[in-house]
Amino acid sequence: MSAVIQPGRVPGKATAPVTASGTRLAVRRFRRNRLAVVGLGVVAFFFLFCFVGPLVYSTDQTHTLLDQVNLAPSGSHWLGTDAVGHDVLGRLMYGGKVSLIVGLAAGVLATVIGTLWGAVAGYAGGWIDAVMMRVVDAGIAIPALFILLVVSAITTPDLTGLIVILGFVSWLVPSRLIRAETLSLKNRDYVLTLRAIGGTHGRAIIRHILPNSVSTIIVAATFQIADAILLVAYVSYLGLGVQPPSTDWGGMLSAGLTAAYSGYWWLIIPPGLAIILVVWAFNAIGDGLRDAFDVRGRG
Amino acid sequence: MTATQRPAAPQAGPILELDGLGVVFTTESGEVPAVRGVSLHVAPGETLALVGESGSGKSTIALAAMGLLTGNARATGSAVIAGTQVVGARESDLAALRGRTASMVFQEPATALDPLTRVGRQIAEVIRNHRDVSAKEAATEAVALLRKVGIPEPEKRAAAYPFQLSGGQRQRVVIAMAIANDPALLIADEPTTALDVTVQAEILDLLRRLAAETGTGVLLVTHNMGVVADFADRVAVMYHGEIVETGPVEDVLLRPSHDYTRRLLGAVPRLSVAEADKAAPAAAAEAPDTEPVAELRDVSVVFGRGKNAVRALDGVSLAVHPGQTLGLVGESGSGKSTASRVALGLIAPTSGTVSLFGTDLGRARSRARRALRAGIGVVLQDPVASLDARMTVGECVAEPLRVHQKGLSAKDRRSKVAAILDRVRLPRELADRAPRELSGGQRQRVSLARALVLEPRLLVADEPTSALDVSVQQAVLEVISELQDELGFACLFVSHDLAVVQHFAQRVVVLRGGRIQEQGPTGETLLHPETDYTRGLLAAVPVPDPVVQRGRRAERLAALAAGRTEVQA
Numbered sequence: 100m101s102a103v104i105q106p107g108r109v110p111g112k113a114t115a116p117v118t119a120s121g122t123r124l125a126v127r128r129f130r131r132n133r134l135a136v137v138g139l140g141v142v143a144f145f146f147l148f149c150f151v152g153p154l155v156y157s158t159d160q161t162h163t164l165l166d167q168v169n170l171a172p173s174g175s176h177w178l179g180t181d182a183v184g185h186d187v188l189g190r191l192m193y194g195g196k197v198s199l200i201v202g203l204a205a206g207v208l209a210t211v212i213g214t215l216w217g218a219v220a221g222y223a224g225g226w227i228d229a230v231m232m233r234v235v236d237a238g239i240a241i242p243a244l245f246i247l248l249v250v251s252a253i254t255t256p257d258l259t260g261l262i263v264i265l266g267f268v269s270w271l272v273p274s275r276l277i278r279a280e281t282l283s284l285k286n287r288d289y290v291l292t293l294r295a296i297g298g299t300h301g302r303a304i305i306r307h308i309l310p311n312s313v314s315t316i317i318v319a320a321t322f323q324i325a326d327a328i329l330l331v332a333y334v335s336y337l338g339l340g341v342q343p344p345s346t347d348w349g350g351m352l353s354a355g356l357t358a359a360y361s362g363y364w365w366l367i368i369p370p371g372l373a374i375i376l377v378v379w380a381f382n383a384i385g386d387g388l389r390d391a392f393d394v395r396g397r398g
Numbered sequence: 399m400t401a402t403q404r405p406a407a408p409q410a411g412p413i414l415e416l417d418g419l420g421v422v423f424t425t426e427s428g429e430v431p432a433v434r435g436v437s438l439h440v441a442p443g444e445t446l447a448l449v450g451e452s453g454s455g456k457s458t459i460a461l462a463a464m465g466l467l468t469g470n471a472r473a474t475g476s477a478v479i480a481g482t483q484v485v486g487a488r489e490s491d492l493a494a495l496r497g498r499t500a501s502m503v504f505q506e507p508a509t510a511l512d513p514l515t516r517v518g519r520q521i522a523e524v525i526r527n528h529r530d531v532s533a534k535e536a537a538t539e540a541v542a543l544l545r546k547v548g549i550p551e552p553e554k555r556a557a558a559y560p561f562q563l564s565g566g567q568r569q570r571v572v573i574a575m576a577i578a579n580d581p582a583l584l585i586a587d588e589p590t591t592a593l594d595v596t597v598q599a600e601i602l603d604l605l606r607r608l609a610a611e612t613g614t615g616v617l618l619v620t621h622n623m624g625v626v627a628d629f630a631d632r633v634a635v636m637y638h639g640e641i642v643e644t645g646p647v648e649d650v651l652l653r654p655s656h657d658y659t660r661r662l663l664g665a666v667p668r669l670s671v672a673e674a675d676k677a678a679p680a681a682a683a684e685a686p687d688t689e690p691v692a693e694l695r696d697v698s699v700v701f702g703r704g705k706n707a708v709r710a711l712d713g714v715s716l717a718v719h720p721g722q723t724l725g726l727v728g729e730s731g732s733g734k735s736t737a738s739r740v741a742l743g744l745i746a747p748t749s750g751t752v753s754l755f756g757t758d759l760g761r762a763r764s765r766a767r768r769a770l771r772a773g774i775g776v777v778l779q780d781p782v783a784s785l786d787a788r789m790t791v792g793e794c795v796a797e798p799l800r801v802h803q804k805g806l807s808a809k810d811r812r813s814k815v816a817a818i819l820d821r822v823r824l825p826r827e828l829a830d831r832a833p834r835e836l837s838g839g840q841r842q843r844v845s846l847a848r849a850l851v852l853e854p855r856l857l858v859a860d861e862p863t864s865a866l867d868v869s870v871q872q873a874v875l876e877v878i879s880e881l882q883d884e885l886g887f888a889c890l891f892v893s894h895d896l897a898v899v900q901h902f903a904q905r906v907v908v909l910r911g912g913r914i915q916e917q918g919p920t921g922e923t924l925l926h927p928e929t930d931y932t933r934g935l936l937a938a939v940p941v942p943d944p945v946v947q948r949g950r951r952a953e954r955l956a957a958l959a960a961g962r963t964e965v966q967a
Contacts, residue, residue, distance in 0.1 A: 287786075288780055288783040288784040289783065289794075291778065293801070294744060295742040295743070296771050296774055296775070296776060296798050296852075297801055298801045299768075306786075310786075311786065311787070
C-alpha cells in the first residue's frame with residue numbers, strides 16, 4: 100500500500116556496497132561477537148587436542164598398570180594417572196574423541212530428523228500438521244533422560260547405537276523451529292508465484308523453502324551439538340554410555356568421583372572443565388551464527 | 399474540552415522551525431547522510447506538506463523534529479518547537495514537549511495503539527501524562543475527544559479494544575490521542591497511507607477541521623500529491639535528503655519550478671474526471687466475441703465454516719478476453735485479490751466454475767491443469783517477497799522454464815533469460831546479481847520478466863506497482879503496456895488505485911464486499927458510474943491539483959450531505 104521508508108537507506112547509494120558481499124558481511128557480524136570467536140577457538144583447540152594430540156602425546160590407554168595408580172600430576176604424567184593407571188591427559192584425548200564424535204553426529208542427526216519432520220508438517224498444514232505436532236508435544240512432555248535410562252536398561256548400546264538413540268530423543272525442538280520457518284516461507288510470494296504457474300510442491304520445498312531455512316537449520320544444529328555432548332556426558336556418568344576400556348568425558352567423571360574423597364582432584368576437574376568448555380563454546384558459536392544470519396536472512 | 403491550558407505558543411513566530419537540520423545514520427557500511435541542511439518553518443494554523451519519494455528523508459525529518467531518532471542516528475543543526483531546541487535536548491525536556499506542545503500521528507494505526515488496553519484508557523493516559531487531572535475527569539475528557547474525532551457512540555467505544563475498531567476508526571483514536579492536550583504542532587507521518595480512499599477522505603476532513611478550529615500548525619509528511627492538494631497550504635519537496643523546492647501549494651503543484659518536482663508531478667497518474675481529457679485506451683473496450691482466456695462464472699468463496707465462515711466472494715462472474723486488460727478495483731476486503739487467486743487456481747471456489755483458456759479448472763486433471771498454467775504469468779505486489787533472496791536474478795527468471803520446459807539446455811535457458819531481461823529493459827548483466835542488490839522498481843521488472851518468459855496468454859498482476867514510488871510505477875506500467883502490445887497477452891490487473899486502472903485497463907470491474915458492484919468499459923464506468931458506491935469511491939480520490947480538488951471536495955461533501963438528508967427524510 101505504502102511507500103516503504105527505511106531511514107538511512109538511500110537507494111542505489113548505501114545499499115549497493117552493503118549487500119554486494121553478503122557472506123563477508125555475515126562473517127563480519129560473526130566476528131563482532133567476541134564470545135563466538137573465542138568459542139570457535141575453543142572448539143578448534145579441542146578437536147586438535149583430541150584427534151591430533153594422541154599423535155604427539157602417546158599413552159597407553161588399554162592396559163591396566165597397577166603400579167602406577169592415582170599418581171599426582173608430575174613431569175612424566177602431566178595430569179597424573181587414574182585408578183587403573185591410565186595417564187589422565189591421554190585419557191582426556193581418548194575420551195574426548197568419543198564425546199565429540201557422538202555429540203556431533205547425534206546433534207546433526209537430531210537436526211536432520213527435526214528438519215524433515217518440521218518441514219513436512221509446516222508445508223502440509225491442516226490435520227497432517229496437527230497430528231505431527233501433537234507427536235512432538237507428547238515427546239517433549241517425556242524427559243529425555245527417562246527414555247535414555249529405559250533404553251539403556253534394555254540394551255547396552257555401542258557407539259552407533261548411542262548416536263542413534265541420542266538423535267532420536269533430541270529432534271523435537273529443531274522440528275518446531277523448522278516448522279515455524281516453513282509456515283512463513285510457504286506463503287511467500289515467490290512460492291505462490293511458483294505454484295500459480297504450475298510448479299510442484301517438491302520444487303517449492305527443495306528450491307525455495309529448504310535453502311531459505313538453511314540459517315535456521317545451521318543455528319539449530321549448533322545448539323543441538325552442545326546439547327548432545329552434554330547428554331552423552333549425562334548418560335556415561337550414569338554408567339550407561341560407552342563401556343570400558345573405551346570411555347568419554349562423562350565416563351571419566353563418573354570413574355573419578357569415587358576417588359574424589361581421597362583428594363585426587365586431577366581425576367575430576369580436567370574432564371569436568373572439558374565438558375563445560377566445549378558445551379559453552381558450541382552455544383557461543385550458535386549465538387554468533389544467529390547474529391550473522393538473522394539480519395541477512397530477512398531479505 | 400478546555401483550550402485554556404494550552405502552553406503559550408509564541409504568537410508571532412513559527413511553531414516549528416528547522417534550520418540547517420542534518421541527520422546522519424551510522425550503519426555497517428559507514429556513515430549515511432539521510433537529511434542535509436534542511437530549513438523550514440510551520441506557522442500556527444498552517445499546514446506544511448513535506449513530500450518526496452521513499453528514501454528522500456521526509457520521515458527522518460519528522461522523527462528528528464520530535465527528537466525520536468533511533469540510536470544510530472545523529473542530528474545536527476537546529477530544530478525548534480515553540481521556542482524549545484530539540485536537537486541535543488535532554489530526554490526529560492523532550493518528554494514534556496511530546497504529546498503536549500507537539501504530537502505525532504503515525505502511518506499504521508494498528509501498531510500505534512496498544513492492543514491490550516481499551517482505547518478510552520489509552521487516551522486518558524495521554525491526558526494524565528501531562529495534566530494533573532483525576533482519572534475520572536480524564537475518562538470523561540477521553541469520551542469528549544472520541545466524539546470530537548467523529549467516533550459514533552463514544553461512551554460505548556471508549557471501552558472497546560483497538561481490534562474491535564475498523565482501520566479508519568483506529569486512526570481517529572490515534573488522532574484523538576494526538577490532540578488530547580491541544581498541541582500547538584501536529585506532525586502527521588503518512589496518516590492516511592494505510593487507509594482506503596473513502597476513509598482517507600474522511601480522515602483528511604477531520605484533520606482539516608481540527609487544525610482550523612484550534613489553530614494547530616500541521617507538518618504533513620506524505621508521498622501522495624492528491625493528499626497534498628487536498629490539505630496543504632504550503633509544500634516542501636524533498637529529494638535525496640534536501641529540500642529542492644518550497645512554496646504555496648498552488649505554485650508548487652501547478653507551476654513547479656524545480657526539475658525534480660516537475661518530473662514527480664508528471665509521473666502521478668491522474669484520475670480523469672471529464673470526457674475531454676479522456677486518456678483511457680479506447681481500443682477493444684467492448685467485450686469481443688472471442689473466447690475469454692480466463693473466466694469466472696458465478697464464483698463464491700467461503701473461508702472457514704460454521705459461525706466463523708467469511709464469504710470472500712459472492713456470485714462473481716467476470717471474463718478476461720485476449721489482448722485485453724481487465725481492471726479489478728475495490729477497497730481492502732472487497733475480495734479483489736481473492737478473485738485473482740481464484741483465477742490463478744490458488745484458491746478453489748466454494749461454488750461456481752473457473753475456466754482457463756476454455757478448460758474448466760475444476761474438472762481438469764492435475765497434469766493437464768499444470769500444463770494450462772504454462773500460459774499464465776504472475777506479478778504480485780511486494781517487490782521484496784516476490785523474489786527468492788537465495789537465488790540470482792537469472793535463476794528467478796529461469797524458474798518457469800525449469801518447470802515447463804525441462805528439456806531446455808542451459809545455454810538456451812540463458813539466452814531466453816537474457817532476451818526477456820532486454821524486453822523489460824533491464825541490463826543482461828543483472829542475471830548474475832542477487833535480488834537484494836536491486837531497487838524496488840528493478841525487482842518488479844524481474845518479476846515481470848519471470849512472468850513473461852514463457853510468453854503467456856494471460857498476465858495476472860496483483861497490485862504490481864502499489865509498493866513503488868510514482869516515478870518508478872510509471873516506468874513499470876509503461877513496460878507492461880508496451881510488452882502487451884508486442885506480445886498480445888491478456889491482463890487481469892488488480893489495483894486499489896482508480897487512476898492507474900483508468901489509464902491502464904480497457905474494462906473495469908468494481909468489487910465491494912465480495913460482490914460485483916458494476917462492470918463495463920473503463921471510459922464509461924469510471925466517468926459515468928451507475929452506482930452510488932462507485933461514485934463515492936471516485937469522489938474520494940484526491941487529485942493533485944489544489945484548485946480542482948477544492949471543487950471536488952465541496953461536491954463530495956454536498957453529495958454526502960444530500961445523501962444524509964435523503965435518508966433522514
